[in-house]
Amino acid sequence: MRIDVISLFPEFVAQCAAFGVVGRAAERGLLSLHGWNPRDHAEGNYRRVDERPFGGGPGMVMLIDPLRASLRAARAADPALAKVVYLSPQGAPLTQARVRELAGRDRLILLCGRYEGIDERLIAAEVDEEISIGDYVLSGGELAAAVLVDAVARLQEGVLNDVESATQDSFGDDGLLDCPHYTRPVEHELGEVPAVLMSGNHAEIARWRRRQALGRTWQRRPDLLDEAALSKADRRLLDEYRASLAQAATDVAAENPLDQARTAKP
Ligand code: ADE
Secondary structure (H helix, E strand, O other): OEEEEEOOOHHHHHHHHHOHHHHHHHHOOOOEEEEEOHHHHOOOOOOOOEEOOOOOOOOOEEOHHHHHHHHHHHHHOOOOOOEEEEEEEEEEEOOHHHHHHHHOOOEEEEEEOEOOOEOHHHHHHHOOEEEEOOOOOOOEOHHHHHHHHHHHHOOOOOOOOOOHHHHHOOOOOOOOOOOOOOOOOOEEOOEEOOHHHHOOOHHHHHHHHHHHHHHHHHHHOHHHHHHOOOOHHHHHHHHHHHHHHHHHHHHHHHHOHHHHHHHOOO
């Protein structure tokens, strides 16, 4: 996969390819990242890339032409058809489903804005998709581009050591949050590892993990549960999770002297 990033700070995004999973993907030739700076395509001594907005108001707006020239150069650098994504808070929220779709493409061109944004006419003419990484405002699209590059890179075949780890993550194919994970030591002053994980009973472990994933999603992100297609077995597991929570709450209350006093029979 090839990703071109158009940004006033192309080195910023290039840094993504220096570390971790994206770095490994780049090293193995599974992903190539290329930066384009609109300033290199700007005219005049000052190489202006922005101007004051028509109609007044604060901030600056990025000019059409330096961005368009960068886009042309990026497109021409490779014959594969590229999808152009503009990172902006006005975009559609980035989801794992969106990431999966984008990860399956040969080429992406990511457009990063600064200041108040970019001239709307360029967006209308050149941008295929506008994406936001969350309901907050960053000072530019570069961090959002880095997020997108990371999310897409780790889905390239051969990037993760264990292919399964991509689908078992939170927002894997089932749309649920991930279950909790534990490693050595078994006993620690911060607590013990759930016994089932050491039982060697793979079916029981799988059931426990599924129950935890369902329960966590129900507690933390009930909106995701509405979207997830739960089987009858899943609903039973979720009921078990809720029942165990209710039991735990009763146990805690029973240990609390104040609660005992309140529930004590005369
Ligand atoms: N640029 C500024 N804020 C952004 C956001 N939340 N998502 C994507 N791009 C942005």
